[in-house]
Amino acid sequence: MPEDGRVEVRSDVVFGSGGGRDLRCDVYVPPGRPSAAPAVLLVHGGGWARGDRTQLRSYGLRLGRAGYVCIAPEYRLTGESPWPAQIEDLKAAIRWTRTNASQLGIDPDRIALEGNSAGAHLALLAAGTPGLDAFEGEGGNAGVSTAVSAAIGIYTPTMFSFGERARGAVPLAALVNGGSDDVAAMASPITHVGPDFPPTMLVHGTADTTVPPAASLQMYEALVKAGVPVELHMYAEQPHAFDARPEFGRQVAGEMALFLERYLAPPQVAVAASA
Secondary structure, three states, rough: OOOOOOEEEEEEEEEEEEEEEEEEEEEOOOOOOOOEEEEEEEEOOOOOOOOOOOOHHHHHHHHHHHHOOEEEOOOOEEEEEOOOOOOHHHHHHHHHHOHHHHOOOOEEEEEEEEEEHHHHHHHHHHHHHHOOHHHHOOOOOOOOOOOOOOEEEOOOOOEEEEOHHHHEEEHHOOOOOEEEEEEEEHHOHHHHHHOOOOOEEEEEEEOOOOOHHHHHHHHHHHHHHHHOEEEEEEOOOOOOOHHHOHHHHHHHHHHHHHHHHHOOOOOOHHHHHOO
């Protein structure tokens, strides 16, 4: 463990299996010896077909310095395993995190999900489907809850269209070969919005031509209608992946930390803050 206050990064930790192979993650450990710390799973983007778990390293380091144990899991890309392998792997990572809470130094009741782009889709879909057997898969730790306390989606595909493209939707063909209206609906986080959806933070750039900004707007409106605590941050004239620029990454990380502080705070801190 570092003695100079740095975040420790533990690489290539096996969290489960899928498609006949090990699935691995990187763990970002805050300085000191965390005990019952909040945890954040960081889910990378790349259109479900590209990318890797190192993409969100800067968020792992920044949130690690703020006291969060961060887990950046891989998931099988669509070129290796077709949908829904990707959401199955993320749920396996959540189950592993909760099962290994004491070893990780985290509170199993204070786990959040954060994702960018395709990873944001998986994060919000997992957040809205903790009891959906169709997405559970066989990644290990069967029967362990995949419920989370909060979710963050950065330029999130929140809905898919099969056939005519609806406002705010991404074509289902980006995720699935073939498909149907039912598959599109099942894969869309907005379909699963209800009063039990966890508190959510949404971030989007208004100049995004990859994922329509309306995707986050419509998700925000659906969550408000369901009575779920939700906040939306729209960045003027910014494209997809704008937070890769350091000045925006720092800003978004700060907003994430403020959001997580409110919804992952220990019960006694939350009560004291609202007194």
